[in-house]
Amino acid sequence: MTKVSVGEGVRLNYRVAGSGRTLLFHPGFANTLDVWNWVVAELSATHRCVTFDPRGHGASDAPDSDYTLDEMAADVIALIERLDLTDVTLVGHSLGGAVGLRTVLEHNTAGRITGLALVAPAVPCFVRPDDLEIGTPIDAFDGVLAGLSGSWVESILGAAGAFYHRTDAATAGWLAGKSLEMPAHLGLRYFRQLATIDFRARLADVTVPVLVAWGAQDQMADPRWAGWLRERNLPRWSVELIEDAGHGAMVDQPARLAELLRGFTATAPEDSSGQPRQQGRREVIAGARLDEELRAAFIEAMAGVCTPVSVVTAMDGDRPHGTTVSAFTSLSVSPPMVLVSLDRKSDLLPLVRDGGRFGLNVLGSDHAQLAGNFARKGKEKFADVSWRREHDLPRIAGAAGWVACTVTGLVDGGDHVIALGTVVAAETTATQPLTYHGRAFGTHRALDGSRI
Numbered sequence: 278m279t280k281v282s283v284g285e286g287v288r289l290n291y292r293v294a295g296s297g298r299t300l301l302f303h304p305g306f307a308n309t310l311d312v313w314n315w316v317v318a319e320l321s322a323t324h325r326c327v328t329f330d331p332r333g334h335g336a337s338d339a340p341d342s343d344y345t346l347d348e349m350a351a352d353v354i355a356l357i358e359r360l361d362l363t364d365v366t367l368v369g370h371s372l373g374g375a376v377g378l379r380t381v382l383e384h385n386t387a388g389r390i391t392g393l394a395l396v397a398p399a400v401p402c403f404v405r406p407d408d409l410e411i412g413t414p415i416d417a418f419d420g421v422l423a424g425l426s427g428s429w430v431e432s433i434l435g436a437a438g439a440f441y442h443r444t445d446a447a448t449a450g451w452l453a454g455k456s457l458e459m460p461a462h463l464g465l466r467y468f469r470q471l472a473t474i475d476f477r478a479r480l481a482d483v484t485v486p487v488l489v490a491w492g493a494q495d496q497m498a499d500p501r502w503a504g505w506l507r508e509r510n511l512p513r514w515s516v517e518l519i520e521d522a523g524h525g526a527m528v529d530q531p532a533r534l535a536e537l538l539r540g541f542t543a544t545a546p547e548d549s550s551g552q553p554r555q556q557g558r559r560e561v562i563a564g565a566r567l568d569e570e571l572r573a574a575f576i577e578a579m580a581g582v583c584t585p586v587s588v589v590t591a592m593d594g595d596r597p598h599g600t601t602v603s604a605f606t607s608l609s610v611s612p613p614m615v616l617v618s619l620d621r622k623s624d625l626l627p628l629v630r631d632g633g634r635f636g637l638n639v640l641g642s643d644h645a646q647l648a649g650n651f652a653r654k655g656k657e658k659f660a661d662v663s664w665r666r667e668h669d670l671p672r673i674a675g676a677a678g679w680v681a682c683t684v685t686g687l688v689d690g691g692d693h694v695i696a697l698g699t700v701v702a703a704e705t706t707a708t709q710p711l712t713y714h715g716r717a718f719g720t721h722r723a724l725d726g727s728r729i
């Protein structure tokens with residue numbers, strides 16, 4: 278069993294199989310990661326398949342928390358961040374589909390999720406709304422809830438029969454047994470969410486492509502929602518019915534579901550007629566990931582921007598560490614704040630994160646060589662550098678400016694992390710600055726009569 282912490286001491290059980298484009302599978306209510314076994318067997322030759330037990334489920338921790346869609350969605354994002362997954366297609370089943378939709382709508386701020394696949398999801402609604410004839414009637418829902426409250430074990434085991442359409446009884450029973458790992462009081466808390474879900478007004482706000490796959494024989498989540506979704510003609514949404522599959526289509530028809538996921542995650546944008554094959558997928562990939570041409574043009578454009586140069590520092594125990602950084606700027610005057618942007622691969626980043634502070638040594642025009650030295654990897658960058666410890670941070674002697682900060686936020690920004698620092702000390706000298714422009718160090722010269 279492999280576990281990852283998603284914060285507040287909560288550890289989730291997860292499994293990774295295969296390599297390639299990443300699929301992250303969120304099971305439905307009470308199911309564990311094993312429900313995806315057959316789909317993973319189909320896809321792990323071409324994809325990195327990450328399965329996990331959500332909080333309260335299977336072998337994951339079961340804290341006494343709220344089990345709201347937002348709490349579960351926050352776990353998904355934390356899991357993605359801790360495992361450093363990018364370009365993720367999130368696959369959510371049933372209530373896990375509602376979590377998935379909430380995740381891309383409200384929590385995907387760093388854009389790591391670039392596709393959403395919903396398998397027999399509890400969206401747009403689960404319970405029948407007043408103005409439609411689709412969905413589980415509220416009386417039927419209340420009956421299921423009462424059954425779960427009164428006889429948890431019988432209800433879970435009994436539901437296994439209705440869950441699948443083709444799957445044999447032994448397999449269905451084995452999977453249902455795993456569902457019983459969930460403590461009943463937490464399960465009920467999570468299950469009650471189903472009564473309040475209504476995403477109808479939010480569907481057009483989804484910015485990643487969505488695949489909906491629904492077992493035509495589903496007896497739990499009304500498959501007529503698939504038709505309703507199709508009629509909406511939402512750009513970037515495609516809807517597929519899987520014949521001969523029930524609510525648990527990933528166990529009834531794993532090969533068919535795998536085929537749909539393979540097509541959905543394929544980058545090939547066109548079929549032989551030149552028409553888009555997967556609606557919207559290519560479009561969004563272009564938006565979410567810079568293609569090579571754009572990346573090269575962007576790097577060139579940034580080389581043309583003149584930047585300051587500083588060495589950002591932090592202590593590594595008793596050892597000073599520093600990194601040359603041009604991506605820093607003042608952020609706020611009241612309170613005084615700065616931001617620096619650090620590459621995820623930077624050795625300084627964990628020191629800043631763990632120590633909760635960083636120093637900015639703003640370099641002067643005679644520090645070009647120093648800037649070059651601190652732009653290398655290694656633990657000996659301070660070997661010939663004169664420095665002292667101030668505010669528990671390494672301060673380089675002779676730097677043009679000095680700003681000491683405590684970290685008040687870390688924000689994901691693609692392959693970098695932005696550290697927000699609240700200033701605790703600042704000093705400057707009248708030294709010509711070191712600048713970086715066109716891949717060369719230089720300095721600034723004021724134009725005549727330009728002082729403002």
Ligand SMILES: Cc1cc2nc3c(=O)[nH]c(=O)nc-3n(C[C@H](O)[C@H](O)[C@H](O)COP(=O)(O)O)c2cc1C
Pocket residue numbers: 586599600601602603604605618619620622623624625626648649651652653654655713
């Ligand atoms: C002029 C210049 C500017 C740089 N700016 C940044 C920057 O803003 N952020 C960053 O993470 N790395 C920046 N780098 C690259 C790092 O200095 C370099 O990757 C370094 O080896 C990282 O060291 P570390 O792993 O010890 O942190 C810059 C390098 C140069 C030469």
